[in-house]
Structure formats: C-alpha cells, structure tokens
Amino acid sequence: MNENETLYYVGIKFLGNDKSYYFSTSFNDLKEGDLVVVETAGGLEMGKVSTPLTQINEYKGSLELKAILRKPTKDDLIDYNFNLEQGKKALNITKKEVEKLELPMDLLDAVYTLDGTKITITYTSSEKRVDFRELLKKLVHLIPARIELRQIASRDKAKMVGGIGICGLPLCCSTFLTQFEGISIAKAKNQMLTLNIPKL
Template sequence: MPYKVVGVRFKKAGKIYFFEPDGFELSEGDNVIVETARGIEFGQVVSESMEVAEEDIVQPLKKVIRKAEKEDMDQIEINQEKEVRAFQVAEEKIAKHNLPMKLVNVEQTFDGNKIIFYFTADGRIDFRELVKDLAGVFRTRIELRQIGVRDEAKMIGGLGCCGRELCCCSWLSDFVSVSIRMAKEQNLSLNPTKISGICGRLMCCLKYENELYEQERENFPEAGSRVISPDGEGKVTGRNIFKRTVSVELKESKIIKSYPINEVTFKNKE
C-alpha cells in the first residue's frame, strides 16, 4: 500500500526524510515542525506531497506537526545564538582538559533538549569529564559526536579546485564511494594534490563521469592493443573518450597519430 508523504530536509544538502503531511497543504519551500527520533525539529519541505511504496518508508512514519510560525522562526534565531556561545564554551573546556580534538560544529535541537558537539580527532578520545563540564554549564543533554574529514568539509564548506562551492555542502546529500581506479580510468594525473578535495580524500566528482567511461570503454581498444589504421598497423597508446579518438603508434614509422574510433579496426591484443 503506497503512503502519501512529503520530503523534508533539516540541513542544506542534508538527507531527505519522509513525513506524513497529516492534512496540511504543503508546498516546496515551506518550513515545518516535525517529530523525529531526536525530538521536535525544524525542517523545510523539498518535495511536495507524493505517493511512496511501503518498502521505501522507514517505519514508524512520523507526521508533520504544523507549519512553522513566526515564533518558530524566532526560536531558530535564539538557538543559533546559543550555538555560538556553546562553541566558545566547548573550546575553552577542551583546552582546559588538554584534549587532542578539534571542535567543528555545534548544533542544538529545536526543542532545546540536546546539544550536539561535532569534533574530529586522530583516535579515540576520553571525553567523559568534558561532557560533565558541558552538562553543568548548559543544564541539558550533551552529545559529543566524532566525525570524519569528509563530514568536516561538508559542515564547514569552502571552494573546490573548480572554483565552485563544494558539492558536499551545496547539493550532495550522501557521500559516494570513490576509488583511485576511477582516476586511472579517466586518464587523470595520480598526483594526490590534483585529485584530492580540501578534505584530503579523493574528490567526489571523480564518480560523476565514471559510469560513462565504463560504458564507453567497451567500444575502445585497450592500451597495447593492435589495430589497423588508415595508415597501416599500429599499437594503441591512448584513447580520448570525449573526442572518441585513439592514439596509435604506427608499426613501420613509430609515429603516433590520433584517429577517430570508427576509422580503426581492432586486432588481437598484444
């Protein structure tokens, strides 16, 4: 049985969660108050009412409590001010306990029942005393959550080598698996500084064109393959999938020439 739901996002470029509209007429861009596993939260509708198959729903399906009102927007501003203070206090406490950790972000739940401190560290950190200190200051539930370098980049943001805002903090809701094989397949330099993002990991955009390369590879001879070109037999030394050309080292003259893929005939591989 399909469910009628709306898609709600809590952070820019964050994951989309489904909620039952519960009779509210909601449009894309509407701010709403919903119930989540963390408590009452403020979110924005990013996909209007639609029907979704039961297997695509994470049970139990929560309902939209109400459309956000002016008081809710005021509460968001108050929470943001508290987050700034919480960040300053947490940095002071971290320095006091001499903990080898870097505070990245602070987030307070909409209802104020919990403050989450996101940090990075090289290993495991014993932060029990830090939690006690923070709980004593803020008188609410405290959670310290260790994150990776990719999550840090998503939270802080920045510009990529392309000059645009990082994909992870502007629109990419989920991190994709990226491997060095993708860079090799796309004939890119394997210099880490060329294919790594500001997080120090392989750039997410290596994934975007990889499927095209994998599909087109079947239509191209591999490097080292013998082919017959308009100028005679030769060996493939390179290929350009976008131009749909192959570079061939001619057997007789040892000259390397580029030919459209439809002008060469495959032979057996060397």
C-alpha cells in the same frame, strides 16, 4: 485525520544536517523551503521542507513514516531563534574547554532541539576515536541540556562548510553528492590526485 484527506510525504532537512528525512503529512500546501515542526528520536525539532509533496502511496521506503506535527507557531519561531543564539554560546563554551584539555577536535556547530532539552555538538578529528569523557564532565555543568557529541568525516565537514576543489570548482560533496563512497588509493592515483589518506 479525516478519512477523505489525502496523505502525502515530504523530505525534511534539519539545521546542521544536509540529509533529508521523510515524514508523512495531510498538509496539501507545503512547498520546498517551508518550516515544519516534527518529533524525532532526539526530541522536538523544526526542519525545512526539502522535497516536493508526493502522495503517500508512492513511498518506497521501508521505514514507517512519522507525521509532521504542525506548521510553526509564533512561539515556535521565537524558541527556534533563541536556540540559534544559545547554540552559538554553547559552541564557544565547548571550544574553550576543548582548548584547555588540548583535545584533537575541530568543532563545527552546536544545535539545540526546538524544546531546548538536547544539544548536538558536531566535530571532526584527525583521530578515529577521541576520549571526551573529561570534556563531557565539564560541559554538563556549563550547558543545561542533554549533550550529544557527533563526529563526522572530512567530506561531511566539506559538505557543511563548502569550499573549492583542486579543479577550481565548488566541492562536489558540498553541491550535488548525497552519499559518499570510499575512494581507493588506486582510484586516486588514476586521477592523479594527491594521496591525502584522511581526504579519501
């Protein structure tokens, strides 16, 4: 990087995850919706810019920012689209195995890293913990990648898939809420909500 280049930071969202993660960059022409390639703890991934460019000296976070590696090449885009299709196939494979094992899992999506070395399979369950050791034993022979099974809560699921609330409007957690605080039974009673504990 040239010493005279201005550094910025932007939020990046990844497929299957609505949270923004922040990265530094010297690209001064990035705008919301642009695709970029970054290195994450899970591997090489392509994400979408979700916030405007902001100069790095305004960053208030405590974590050190990794740099955006590049704008996607033609090969990156080919790999990304290929992985989308492979993710759909992996999800169908996993659903069949879940049904065979009669596991209490509601599968939502399966997302590969850009380099195809890791896949994250997201699910919800009515149970706090699911013993998926037998499932993993089967999947390692069917899906040629490092497999992560990620359980999310009901409101995270609603954020992913959307829906209509009892008020007749789109669900708050799928439109503007970014953080979910616990809702007590007392609060639910105060708003005359149905006491559906898993949804609180």
